[in-house]
Structure formats: C-alpha cells, structure tokens
Amino acid sequence: MKTQNIFFRNVSKVVLVLSILFMTSCGSDDDGTEVGVVELPASLLTSYTGNLVYTPIDGSGITENNNGTATLSRSGDTYTVSFSDGVPSLTGITFITGSNGTFSSASAGSSSSGIVVEEDDLRIGVTISGSNWSFAAN
Structure with a gap:
C-alpha cells in the first residue's frame, strides 16, 4: 500500500x-499578434460563385453544382453562409485573422470545419452530424 x-x-x-x-x-x-475573434471587412460580405458539393447524412442525394453560390453575411457577432440549390446554411460562425488579409474559422468536437475567406476567395470544408459541405470559389 x-x-x-x-x-x-x-x-x-x-x-x-x-x-x-x-x-x-x-x-x-x-509572435506579438493578438489572436481573437474579429469582424470581417464589409467587402468580404458578398456572394461567391464556385464548386458547391453537399452530402446529407440522410442519404437523400448529393447536391453538386460547379456554379453554385455561397453568400457570406453578418448577424450580430456571428456570420452565416447561405448556399444556392437548397443546401442548408451554416450559422454561428466566428473568424480569426490570419496573415495578409486572410480570415479563418475552425471548430472541433462533434463537428469539423474549416472556412477561409480572403479577397475574392472563399473555401469551405464542413462536417456536422455526418452531413458534409464543400465550397471552393472559382
């Protein structure tokens, strides 16, 4: 003992x-830079056109469009990405600043996401409860 x-x-x-x-x-x-939640510049709150792929967990079929749209908007302190083609929106997003005017969002836990936005470019890779969103601006 x-x-x-x-x-x-x-x-x-x-x-x-x-x-x-x-x-x-x-x-x-x-490195001297503060990391924290930031407000995106108004110029980034716009619609982006690109390759949109959505795979729902319920098996109702994949939505795929090479000319799909994703619209980034602000609501209070968080952001929403609304998609074309009946794809569900992503809500409650916050961003941190990166280098050279790049902003990113990431989460962990039961969901997995990576969202990067910069001038004329939006890239999204998200999995929430088994459903998958993918978007890459042209």
Whole structure:
C-alpha cells in the first residue's frame, strides 16, 4: 500500500511539472499578434460563385453544382453562409485573422470545419452530424 502511495505521489508530481511546462511553453510561442475573434471587412460580405458539393447524412442525394453560390453575411457577432440549390446554411460562425488579409474559422468536437475567406476567395470544408459541405470559389 505504501508503494502505491509513493507511486501516485510521484505520478502527480510529474503531471504537475509537465502541465506547468506546457503552459509556459505555449506562452513563449507568441509572435506579438493578438489572436481573437474579429469582424470581417464589409467587402468580404458578398456572394461567391464556385464548386458547391453537399452530402446529407440522410442519404437523400448529393447536391453538386460547379456554379453554385455561397453568400457570406453578418448577424450580430456571428456570420452565416447561405448556399444556392437548397443546401442548408451554416450559422454561428466566428473568424480569426490570419496573415495578409486572410480570415479563418475552425471548430472541433462533434463537428469539423474549416472556412477561409480572403479577397475574392472563399473555401469551405464542413462536417456536422455526418452531413458534409464543400465550397471552393472559382
């Protein structure tokens, strides 16, 4: 029993040290730029034309259009992407700034998404509850 207590005490010390190292090492990687939710420039809130593919989980058929549209709009503090061809909208999107006027959004958990928008370009790859959205502006 005494051996188990010593073992768990040592393991907890190792976990504590590794946690402190992890937290301090993350802070030293900063390049001076603030990362946070940003407001997109009004010029990016427009319609984009491109290759649209939507695959619903219910098996009702794939929607595919080489000249599909995706319209990016703002609603309060979040953004919505509305699609042509009866494809469901993506809502509640937030963006962070990247380099050279590129803005991106990503999420994890039960959904997986990557949305990148920059001047004249919108790229979307999203999976939510088994349904998939893909869009690439021409």
